[in-house]
Amino acid sequence: MQYAILQCHCLHGLFRLLYKQPSVLKGRTNVVTVTPWLAPIVWEGTFNPLIVDSIYKPMHLSIATTVFAVGKYVRFLRDFLETAEKHFMVDFKVHYYIFTDRREDVPAVVLAPGRNVTIIPVPGSNRWQEISSRRMEMIQTAIENQIGKEADYIFCLDVDTKFHGRWGAETLSRLVATIHPGYYEQTHEHYPYERRPASRAYIPAGEGDYYYGGATIAGYVRDVHKLTKYCREQLEADAANSIEAAWQEESHLNRYLLYNKPTKILSPEYLWQDFKAKNNEVQIIRFSQVNKNYAEVRPNVKKRK
Numbered sequence: 210m211q212y213a214i215l216q217c218h219c220l221h222g223l224f225r226l227l228y229k230q231p232s233v234l235k236g237r238t239n240v241v242t243v244t245p246w247l248a249p250i251v252w253e254g255t256f257n258p259l260i261v262d263s264i265y266k267p268m269h270l271s272i273a274t275t276v277f278a279v280g281k282y283v284r285f286l287r288d289f290l291e292t293a294e295k296h297f298m299v300d301f302k303v304h305y306y307i308f309t310d311r312r313e314d315v316p317a318v319v320l321a322p323g324r325n326v327t328i329i330p331v332p333g334s335n336r337w338q339e340i341s342s343r344r345m346e347m348i349q350t351a352i353e354n355q356i357g358k359e360a361d362y363i364f365c366l367d368v369d370t371k372f373h374g375r376w377g378a379e380t381l382s383r384l385v386a387t388i389h390p391g392y393y394e395q396t397h398e399h400y401p402y403e404r405r406p407a408s409r410a411y412i413p414a415g416e417g418d419y420y421y422g423g424a425t426i427a428g429y430v431r432d433v434h435k436l437t438k439y440c441r442e443q444l445e446a447d448a449a450n451s452i453e454a455a456w457q458e459e460s461h462l463n464r465y466l467l468y469n470k471p472t473k474i475l476s477p478e479y480l481w482q483d484f485k486a487k488n489n490e491v492q493i494i495r496f497s498q499v500n501k502n503y504a505e506v507r508p509n510v511k512k513r514k
């Protein structure tokens with residue numbers, strides 16, 4: 210009953226929400242819930258969804274959500290959209306921007322009132338690395354052309370994923386990054402940062418905070434615009450020097466976030482991988498990458514982390 214509304218009524222024009230008193234002494238003890246620069250790390254048990262919703266829902270925010278479904282990845286769209294409608298920013302205005310080269314294969318999914326889809330045609334490619342990386346440039350351009358005029362916040366998400374639990378307004382902040390589920394138990398010398406000084410994504414040995422996944426980036430539209438523009442420029446500078454960072458745009462993202470600290474961090478509850486067994490820290494899996502046959506869905510070589 211931790212989150213139950215005990216009473217809710219209007220008193221002298223003020224909407225009162227009564228709930229169990231928060232404690233400054235008792236809370237999550239098996240995970241770290243704040244970074245050294247005082248950004249929250251969002252885990253189950255660190256927030257009360259009723260309070261969060263009571264703050265954010267009356268704001269009538271517009272949430273842009275970009276998702277790329279290029280080539281065979283269009284097959285992941287139905288599950289992504291159907292599960293998003295059940296769990297992602299429920300009761301908020303959500304505008305999905307689907308970037309695809311296969312418009313005719315985009316499934317018709319029933320959306321809740323206030324939620325809609327725009328399809329943005331993009332070219333295909335015979336290199337998955339290029340498809341993944343080019344997202345930075347395309348998101349930057351879409352923000353400049355359209356999203357910047359329409360939305361308050363933006364989420365940029367991988368498509369080969371499903372939502373399994375609440376993903377709500379607790380994830381809103383100026384610049385939001387998600388801890389990659391593959392590396393959160395490791396120290397930074399084991400992260401797959403780009404370590405070659407010749408690349409613009411270079412992070413010297415001895416430096417690092419967390420390893421962030423490229424699958425979820427979010428924040429105010431203007432802050433995500435700055436991030437995508439930066440990563441796009443660095444990717445282009447690398448390409449001009451015939452170098453590709455270890456994990457393409459994810460490597461540039463990690464460098465950006467090391468020197469431009471996120472204001473909120475989502476725990477691996479918000480980015481899991483289906484092949485990984487759940488563990489004690491992760492009390493709920495909210496969003497997870499599905500198992501996929503890399504050799505079958507990607508246009509070129511298989512590779513996985």
Ligand code: UD2
Nearest residue numbers: 277278279280282337340341367368369422423424457459
């Ligand atoms: C990781 C990241 C991913 C990206 C990539 C490095 C996680 C969990 N995932 O995933 O975000 O940073 O490493 O480049 O952090 N796509 C297509 N068609 C394709 C290939 C890719 O539409 O043929 C899109 C699609 O939206 C997909 C995304 O690009 O979800 C990332 O590609 P991926 O899922 O194959 O990358 P992966 O699994 O290595």
